[in-house]
Amino acid sequence: NAGVxxxxxxxxxxxxxxxxxxxxxxxxxxxxxxxxxxxxxGLRLIYYSASxxxxxxxxxxNGYNVSRLxxxxxxxxxxxxxxxxxxxxxxxxxxxxxxxxxGPGTRLTVL
Amino acid sequence: xxxxxxxxxxVPVFEEAPVELRCNYSSSVSVYLxxxxxxxxxxxxxxxxxxxGSTLVESINGFEAEFNKSQTSFHLRKPSVHISDTAEYFCAxxxxxGFKTIFGAGTRLFVKA
Numbered sequence: 001n002a003g004v005x006x007x008x009x010x011x012x013x014x015x016x017x018x019x020x021x022x023x024x025x026x027x028x029x030x031x032x033x034x035x036x037x038x039x040x041x042g043l044r045l046i047y048y049s050a051s052x053x054x055x056x057x058x059x060x061x062n063g064y065n066v067s068r069l070x071x072x073x074x075x076x077x078x079x080x081x082x083x084x085x086x087x088x089x090x091x092x093x094x095x096x097x098x099x100x101x102x103g104p105g106t107r108l109t110v111l
Numbered sequence: 112x113x114x115x116x117x118x119x120x121x122v123p124v125f126e127e128a129p130v131e132l133r134c135n136y137s138s139s140v141s142v143y144l145x146x147x148x149x150x151x152x153x154x155x156x157x158x159x160x161x162x163x164g165s166t167l168v169e170s171i172n173g174f175e176a177e178f179n180k181s182q183t184s185f186h187l188r189k190p191s192v193h194i195s196d197t198a199e200y201f202c203a204x205x206x207x208x209g210f211k212t213i214f215g216a217g218t219r220l221f222v223k224a
Contacts, residue, residue: 004154031210040120042201043155043214050210058211090154098143098162098205100212102154 002026006091006103013081013110021076021106023091029101031094032074034058034066036087037105043090049074081110113138115204117215125223126194132187132218134202141207144185146176149199149217158200161185172196197222 007022025032030051035043035058045058049068063085065077078085086109092100118133136142143162147155159170166178176187185202202215 033212035214040216042115042117042216045211045213048210056210092154094210099145099157099160100147100155102156104154105152 004091004093004101004103006089006106008106009104010107011109013078013108015082015110017081018077018079019081019108020078021089021091021108022073023075023103024073025091025093025101026072027093027095027101028071029093029095030071032068033092033094033100034064034074034076035090035092036060036085037090038087046076046089081108083110086110113142113204113206113213115202115213115215117202117218119218120216121219121221123221123223124192127191129190130188130192130196130220132200132202132220134185134187134215136183136185136202136204138183138204138206143205143207144176144178145203145205145212146170146174146185146187147201147203147214149201151198155201158187192220192222194222194224196220 004025033048034046047066049055052071089106091103114137116135145160146158148158149155159168161178169175174189199217205212
């Protein structure tokens with residue numbers, strides 16, 4: 001039982017490059033989330049998907065897009081990376097008990 | 112709009128001493144409250160949560176938190192900390208029946224020998 005997996009673990013981009021962060025969960029959860037973590041700011045919600053086929057904006061959606069590919073997978077895309085998007089990105093899924101389960105994170109640096 | 116305030120960004124404490132990490136929230140509707148812990152270079156994991164019922168909730172490793180509706184607080188306590196409790200702790204709130212969770216900025220607990 002892998003829980004929530006994320007790829008890649010580390011990534012360095014140049015300004016203007018694009019990339020997709022992948023997330024998958026094997027717990028049959030309906031809801032999935034993308035957060036970014038910055039020092040002193042806690043976790044901020046980028047996008048979420050309440051169920052397969054739906055996505056909604058969180059607190060900081062600008063510069064990002066998401067795709068809920070199926071019940072297991074929820075990807076985050078940066079179309080044109082900017083230095084302000086340097087952060088640690090976490091994917092999570094939510095159980096019916098309202099507990100969220102987090103992946104190990106992706107450390108992204110944009111130069 | 113909801114918000115969560117963790118009043119201390121860092122808390123240094125000696126091993127076997129008691130600790131309290133403070134959390135206050137604001138919301139106009141009923142909420143669920145959570146404490147998550149993050150060890151270095153890992154994702155967050157649930158420590159404990161309040162959904163309903165008894166206002167005092169406990170974790171398996173000796174932490175407890177009390178939901179105080181009148182003071183809109185959910186402070187985390189442990190009577191005797193261990194070196195292994197060194198981590199960052201996040202308080203979080205979700206509207207009952209909602210999908211979004213708001214996290215506090217985190218409190219870094221550093222336990223010294």
